[in-house]
Amino acid sequence: SQLIEDSSRTKKRYEGFYNKFEVSVTVLNTAVQTTKLARQAYYLELSRTEALDRREKIFQEMSTASDFFLGFYAPEREVDDLHRGNSIWKIYLEVNGSRYEGKVLKDTTKFTELSYLYPNFTRFHPPYKVSFPVPMSVTEKHEATLTLTSHIGSAVFQFPASGGSAEL
Secondary structure (H helix, E strand, O other), rough: OHHHHOOOOEEEEEOOOOEEEEEEEEEOOOHHHHHHHHHHHHHHHOOOHHHHHHHHHHHHHHOOEEEEEEEEEOOOOOOOOOOOOOOOOOEEEEOOOEEEEEEEEEEOOHHHHHHHHHHOOOOOEEEEEEEEEEOOOHHHHEEEEEEEEEEEEEEEEEEEOOOOOOOO
């Protein structure tokens, strides 16, 4: 729980008393991915071989992309369209002097599993996975800035360098 809390940032935007949107972002760095896998291995009773296979797949994905778990809420349904090609939202990651645009996918993991893996996640924030074309090792070694922006407003999240060396 503490690791997820330390790896997460939350922003809420209001216009007067009216909520425009809320967003919670968790960087899926080495420590988070490794801890998440250990929890899944425990409650799914995975064999050591299965856990190591999953770990290898995660590390292969991390070698080409930086991923973030995102919970997003907006009171207007048509605004909650982060995963659509014609979305009003853009998501960028700035790291090591470069800016990358994110690809957003709706996370289809069941709520009970998400709430177990991410204690800060609520059923009011539809889950998304945002992927950027930069290796996680680069994101972990440098301060990273994730920006979610549209005509409704912007939210900027700072993630410090983490080093990123965790073992299963």
